[in-house]
Amino acid sequence: MTSRKTVLVLGGSSDIGRATARAFAKAGYDVQLAGRDVAVLEPDAADLRARYNVEASVSKFDVLDTASFEGFVSGLPALPDVVISIVGLLGTQENAQGDLDHATTIMRSNYEGPALILGLFAEKFLARGSGTIVGVSSVAGDRGRASNYVYGSAKAGFSAFLSGLRARASRGGVHVVTVKPGFVRTRMTEGMKLIGPLTVEAKVVGDAILNAVQRRTDVVYVSGKWRLVMLIIKTLPEAIFKKLKF
C-alpha cells in the first residue's frame, strides 16, 4: 500500500484542472481525474504517471447528473484526502436572459452540482475525521454585475455554501478552501478581452490551490490585485453600481 496522499480533481480535463493535477502530482500526490469524457482524461493521467511517477486514475463524472453522485463517490478507487471542484460553465449572459434552459444549465453547473458533490464528500470526510475540500468559485460571485449575473449568482451561491460548510466542517477536522481565480487564460476565456495585469496562466491557479491546501488557507484570491478590485466593487453604493455597465 502506498502512504502517499490522493487528490481528486473534478473537471480534470479543463486547463485549470490539468494544471492543478500537475501541481499536486509534482508534490507527490496520487491523482484521480474525473470528467465527462474518460477518453479525454486518459492522456492527462498518462502524463502525470510519466512525469511524476505517481498513480493516476480516471473516472466518469457529470456535474449535471446529480443522481449519479452517490455511485460516483462509492465507485472511486479510494476516498481521496483532497477533493477539488473545478467544474463550471461560463455560458452566455445574453442567451441566459431569455433562454431558461441555458440559464438553468449555468446555475446547475456552477452551483447545484458542485455544492452537492462537495457536500457528499464533506460527510465522508467528517466521518473519517480528515480531508480538504476545495471549491473553485469566482470573483464574479462577489457581486452580481449586469454583464454576467446569471453565472455570478450561481458562483455567489457556491461561495456561500463553501463558507457555511467551512464553518461546520472545521470542527470535525475537515478544511474547506474557496478559490477565486479572476481572469485566467484558458479555453473558457478564449477570445474574450481580458485585462492583462489581472490575468494569470492556469499554472498559477494550480500552484495557488496546492499552496492553499498545504497552508490551510480559507479564501484565496489567486491574484492579490483581485482582492482589492472586488473590495472596491463590493463597497460601491448600489445607486452608483447600477449605472455601471460592466
Place this chain on the structure above:
Amino acid sequence: MTLVSGWGRFPVVDTDILRPRSFEAVGEAVAGASGTVARGNGRAYGDAGIGAIRTIAMTGFDRVRSFDPATGRIRLEAGVLLSDLIDTFGPRGFLPFVVPGTRFVSIGGAIAADVHGKNHHCEGGFGRYVDSILLRTGRGETIEVSREQDSDAFFATVGGMGLTGVILEATIRLRPVETGWIRERVVSASDLDAAMRALDAGDSATYSVAWIDCAARGSDLGRSLIYLGEHAGRAELPDGADAFPLGKDPGLAVPVDLPSMTLNRYSIRAFNELYYRMGARRAGGSHLVSLFPYFFPLDSISAWNRIYGRRGFLQHQCVIPEQGARDVLGDILERISRRGDASFLAVLKKLGQGDGILSFPLPGYTLALDFPIRGDILNFLDEIDRLVVTAGGRLYLAKDARQSRATFEAGYPALQRFKAIRKSLDPAGKIRSRLSQRLFDEVQP
C-alpha cells in the same frame, strides 16, 4: 487576423491563429487552407513560425506520453517546452542531450530547426537524439517517421522548418546526469587567432563556446572569452549542495520597448570592455555553475528582445566551413567592428556535421550577432552574406528574416532533394510559412 512576429519582432505580419485541441482538429486545420504552418513557442527569430495564411499554435499539446527511466526514452507531444522537460526530469537525473541558447523552445520547434547547442562539435544537434516523429502531412496522412521507416521524410523533417507537415509527437532520448551542475572553465583569448586556437583545443570538451567582443578593433580584433564545460558528477559538489538547482522563472523583465538609441556604439563598447575584463579575471581555473546560467544566460531576463526597441532586431548567424574560415571571419569581424552597432550577444562556436537534409550545421565555425534594425543594416548584411556564400557557408533559417533566395540556394545544395520530398508529402502545397514563401515556394505568376 492577428499581428504576429518572431522573437526578433521583425517582420510583423497578419495571420489567423488556430488553437486546435486534438490531433484531428490539427488535420482539419491543415486541410482547411493552403498556407498553414505550426508554431511552437515563437522563438524562431524571423518568419519561420508564421503561416502564409494561418498559423497553428501547438503549445496546448504539452503532454508527456510515456517515459522509460531505464533507457531515458521519452514520448512527448510537440508543444512540450524544453524548460518543462528540464524542470520535470532534471531532478530525476535526465536532461535533453542538446539545448539551444534558450530553454523556452518547444520540442516541435527544436526538431524543425534541428537546434544545436554548445556540444554540437562532438555530440551533434537535437535531431540526433530523435528516434521517431509523428507527422501530420499536407497530403492528409498521419505518419510515424524514423531513420528506419520513411527515412526521407524523417531527415527532411529534422531541420525542415515545419515544412514537411505538423510535428504532433516525437520520441527522443534524454541524457542521464548525476547533477544539474556544470564544471566550467573560462579561457581568455586576446585576438581571433587565439580564440580559434582555444576553440580547437576545446574540441575534446563536451561544451564549448566563445563570447566574442565585436567592438574590439585592430590588434584586439576577435578577442574572446571561451567557456568550456562538462557535466559535474555528484562527488564534485560541495557538501549540502542540491544535486539539481532550481531554474528560476525569469525575474527581471524588460517592461517596455526601450528607445532604439539605448544600444549605441559607446554603450556597447563600454559593456563589452567590462564584460571581457571581468571574464578574463576568472580565466584559468574551473568552477561549478548551475546549468541554467551556463546554458541559458539570457533566459533570466524575460522579453529581452524588447531591449532593441519597437522596430525589432535581426540576428545574423552564419557558418563558415573550417577551411579558410580564419580569413573570412576576420573580414566579417573587421566590417562589424567598423560599424560598431552589433550587440553584446556575439557568439563564435565550432559545429560538426548536421543530421537533417536542411540542417544548418556543417563542419566549421558559426558566428551569431544581433543588429538593431536601423539605417542601412539590410544592405550591410547582404554584403556579409556575399562573404559567407563565397566561403561556402550558409545562414541559420531559425534566425533568418531577410536573406535572399540566392544566398539561401547557394548555402543549401541539398535543397532540390528536400523540395522533392516535400512535394511528395504535400502535393497541393498546404503547408507554407512566410519563410517558405520568401525562400522556397514557386513564385506565383
